[in-house]
Amino acid sequence: MLIIAIGSDHTGVHYKYVINNFLIEKGHKIKDFGFSKYGIQVDYPDFIHPTAEFVNKGKADFGIIICGSGNGAAMTANKYQKIRAALVWEKEIAILARKHNNANIISIPARFVDKSKIIEIVKIFLETNFEGGRHKIRVEKIPKILSSSAG
Template sequence: MLIAIGSDHTGVHYKYAINNFLIKKGYQIKDFGFSEYGKDVDYPDYIHPTAEFVNQGKANFGIIICGSGNGAAMIANKYKKIRAALVWKKEIAILARKHNNANIISIPARFIDKNKILKIVGTFLETNFEGGKHKIRIEKIPKILSSSVG
């Protein structure tokens, strides 16, 4: 299974920890994240290629990391086939997969410690989508907005 990962400067430390964790579990990684310490960068430059890779079906799942997780999730959710969930604890990771069939998790680097992040990532990847009524709800998510909205 191939996992795409992208992060800004706030997520560098976590990105490396997640990569090592996933490799040890037998996953393949496509790393789009920033790789230096001590330099600020713009998160869109790293989240767009990660989300696009998953959107094109080139990766099974994606992991994106920025300070709050919000900006990264907002970017990823601009892509048609992406359902990115902001995840800060294990229970949210479970529901993101079971009920929302999320294919990307967005992690708030400033608010979670490394051990918790690894548990969240593992839980997310090991949880299956339930389908049924949740599939019907997900099919209602896409909506083309009229030009009057705005």
């Protein structure tokens, strides 16, 4: 059983419900930070920040974030030191995001992912393991190191 945090803006509400139902059927625990109403516009950072923070603190194994293009959600989530949010719209990108980048959040562009692919993309993301090796070295270089000597 995985613990998965999920957050979305108004463009991702439908996908959020579809994904939540799938994850619950698979026996996973969901922490839903997403918007829940149709027809009302909201600002994605209001829902992405708590999702990313939950994953960043180690309270969830993975996160799923959804907005119109996926870009704003990914940019917001990637402000957190321990987050590696990957913009994913195809199966192959989901595989590489996990295998090579050890992504812990998937950012889904609701306006650009076909409804028939969404569950398969999420399933692949959650089931693909990080390869480590040369990729581990690269991933370790991602967080910015805070120091007073940086010029």
